[in-house]
Each structure stands twice: as structure tokens, then as C-alpha cells.
Amino acid sequence: MTIAWADEAVHVRAPGKINLFMRVGAVQADGYHDVATAYQAVSLYEDVRAWPDDEFSVSFGGSVDVSALPTDGSNLAIKAAKLLARTAGVPGGVRLEIEKHVPIAGGMGGGSADAAATLVACDALWGTGLSKEELHALAAKLGADVPFALTGGTAIGTGRGDRLSPALATGSFHWVLAVAEFGLSTPGVYRELDRRREEHPELDPGTESPVVDAEVLQALRAGDARMLAAALHNDLQAAALGLAPGLGGILELGEANGALAGLVSGSGPTVAFLVDDADSAIELQVALSAARLNALHVHGAVHGARLLRS
Structure with missing residues (x-):
């Protein structure tokens, strides 16, 4: 393969995500x-800039505290770059600068967005010309949420979450995020879920593969926020609340101040509140901010990882 190196930095933006619905099967x-x-x-993004280099390196900035992020080979963006380099036979490396805005360990897929953006950036930087299907296959090797960060929009994920099928969603949905000052370990939340199910056999999901409720798909197709609010669900929420009980008060506060519904996104601890419209979002954001919470207004669905001209 002939590698065509870009002369300037490549800039790719990838979104964070909310899990509107989540069923978890047995371990x-x-x-x-x-x-x-x-x-x-949703419209909370990670920005990745990539330059050709002899080695692989990454540095971080942005609106969230990045001081604890690893910058060695354990970082998911570095893993993504090295995986693409091995696959395409690229002889050199890459210098990555990542501007982070998605909460770290917040249940919104920020690390997955970094990895997806890095795949797109390095593909453009090195001129490897991989197809969407080839990039998706690499993304699936990196983590369950990485393929969705590539595609964006609204989608149903099955298996580990990496087998995607598009979901028709009309209109725009408005969310207010209550961003915690701490993170939760995804494996830790799953372990807590398993522990609860062992203690309470009635919570055992059985052996059938989990499915997304039809009401979720109907609400998305209709673009109906109130219908969607009634269908929001997350099997991981009780486990996240068990590990971080203060999230329960945040859910109550949001729903008392105009949210149609709230739920923990993914493994948490970010709490996502669905509201009627942009005006309602601003009102709720003000109320949560008055309670000294870090509140952000976002909307969805938005595009997945894509190349920008800047």
C-alpha cells in the first residue's frame, strides 16, 4: 500500500452519547x-487533531479535568492509532492532541469517541483509504461503544453493544446533563449489578437475549419527547445508585424542576434529563446550576466522527 501523508494537522470531531434504553443480560x-x-x-464533542510523527503520543486539554488520563500505550486513542497502523502497514506514528468535553468515566463514551475520532483522523492523515466497514471492524476491536461513536445518530446496539442497526428518529431531542465531579468504573457497575442479581433472584434476567422495547422505537420515530420519557430505562441505574447514592437526589431534583424524565446514562454517573424543548432545557439548566451542579444543555441526534476543515 502507498501511504499518502497529509501535510497539515487533521481535525476530527466525535460526539458523546446517551443510552436512552439499556437492558443487560446475564453474565x-x-x-x-x-x-x-x-x-x-449528542452535541457534546471530543476534538482530535493528528500530526504525522515517528512515534505515537497523545496529550489532552479541554473543559474537563484530564490530569488523571493515561498518555501511554494503555490510552484508547493510542491503541486505535497503533491498530490502524498495523492493519494498513503504516511505518510511522502520530502525535495526537485531544480536546475533551465529554465527562471522563461518566457513562457517555468519551474515551470511545476519542478512539473513533483517532481512527478517522489517522485514516485521513496517512491516506490509508479504509472503507466504512473496515473502520467499523477496527472500532469493534477497541470497545463496545467505539463503533457507535463512528456512526453517530440514533442506533440500536446488541451483543456487547457493538452490533449496530440504525433507528429512525425524527426531530431533535433536548437533554440536560448533570455532570458529576467523580467517575464510576464501568466494570465496577456491572459487578454491582451481578451482585444484586445474586442477592435477589427475582432480578435474574434469564437466558434470553435482551431486546429494546418497541415503545422506545415508536417514540423515536414519532419524535415525541413525552412518549420517549415514558420509555427510558437503564438496568445499570440501580447499581450505579448503589455505588453513588447521591445520584438519587439529583434525579429527584431534575424531575421536580420540569424534566419529563431522568436516567443515569450507561454506567454513570452522568444523569441525563429529557425535556420538552430548548426553553425547558434552559430553565432546568438554571435550576440545576443553582443547586451547584454542573449542568449542560445538549441535543440529539448528531453526526458521528467526521473530518473538519479547520
Whole structure:
């Protein structure tokens, strides 16, 4: 393969996500769970800039505290760049600068967005010319949420969340995020879910593969926020609340101040509140901010990782 190197930095933007719905199947022999989830990409983004280099390196900035993020080979963006380089036979490396705005360990897929953006950036930087299907296959090797960060929009994820099918969503949905000052470990939340199910056999999901409720798909097709609010669900929410009980008060506060419904996104601890419209979002954002919470107004669905001209 002939590699065509870009002369300037490549800039790619990828979105965070909310899990509108999440069912979690029983733990498998390998320790993982089958899930059925409805993803929506929202207007909170990660910006990745890439320059050609002899080595692989990454640095971080942005509106969130990035001081604890690893910058060695354990970082998911570095893993993404090295995986693409190996696959395409690229002899050099890349210098990555990532501007982060998605909460870290917040249940919104920020690390997955970094990895997806890095795949797109390095593909453009190195001129490897991989197809969407090839990039998706690489994304699936990096993590369950990485393929969705590539595609964006609204989609149903099954298996580990990486088998995607598009979901028709009309209009725009408005969300207010209550962003915690701490993170939750995704494996830790799943372990807490398994522990609760062992203690309470009535919570056992059985052996059937989980599915997304039809009401979720109907609400998305109709673009009806109130219908969607009634269908929001997350099997991981009780486990996240068990590990971080203060999230319960945040849910109550949001719903007392005009939210149609609230739920923990993914493994948490970010709490996402669905509202009627942009005006309602601003009112709720003000109310949550008055309670000294970090509140953000976002909308969805938005595009997945894409190349920008700047």
C-alpha cells in the first residue's frame, strides 16, 4: 500500500452519547454481558487533531479535568492509532492532541469517541483509504461503544453493544446533563449489578437475549419527547445508585424542576434529563446550576466522527 501523508494537522470531531434504553443480560462465562441498548449521539464533542510523527503520543486539554488520563500505550486513542497502523502497514506514528468535553468515566463514551475520532483522523492523515466497514471492524476491536461513536445518530446496539442497526428518529431531542465531579468504573457497575442479581433472584434476567422495547422505537420515530420519557430505562441505574447514592437526589431534583424524565446514562454517573424543548432545557439548566451542579444543555441526534476543515 502507498501511504499518502497529509501535510497539515487533521481535525476530527466525535460526539458523546446517551443510552436512552439499556437492558443487560446475564453474565456470560467470559465475564461479559449481552446488552440491548438505544444510543443517541449528542452535541457534546471530543476534538482530535493528528500530526504525522515517528512515534505515537497523545496529550489532552479541554473543559474537563484530564490530569488523571493515561498518555501511554494503555490510552484508547493510542491503541486505535497503533491498530490502524498495523492493519494498513503504516511505518510511522502520530502525535495526537485531544480536546475533551465529554465527562471522563461518566457513562457517555468519551474515551470511545476519542478512539473513533483517532481512527478517522489517522485514516485521513496517512491516506490509508479504509472503507466504512473496515473502520467499523477496527472500532469493534477497541470497545463496545467505539463503533457507535463512528456512526453517530440514533442506533440500536446488541451483543456487547457493538452490533449496530440504525433507528429512525425524527426531530431533535433536548437533554440536560448533570455532570458529576467523580467517575464510576464501568466494570465496577456491572459487578454491582451481578451482585444484586445474586442477592435477589427475582432480578435474574434469564437466558434470553435482551431486546429494546418497541415503545422506545415508536417514540423515536414519532419524535415525541413525552412518549420517549415514558420509555427510558437503564438496568445499570440501580447499581450505579448503589455505588453513588447521591445520584438519587439529583434525579429527584431534575424531575421536580420540569424534566419529563431522568436516567443515569450507561454506567454513570452522568444523569441525563429529557425535556420538552430548548426553553425547558434552559430553565432546568438554571435550576440545576443553582443547586451547584454542573449542568449542560445538549441535543440529539448528531453526526458521528467526521473530518473538519479547520
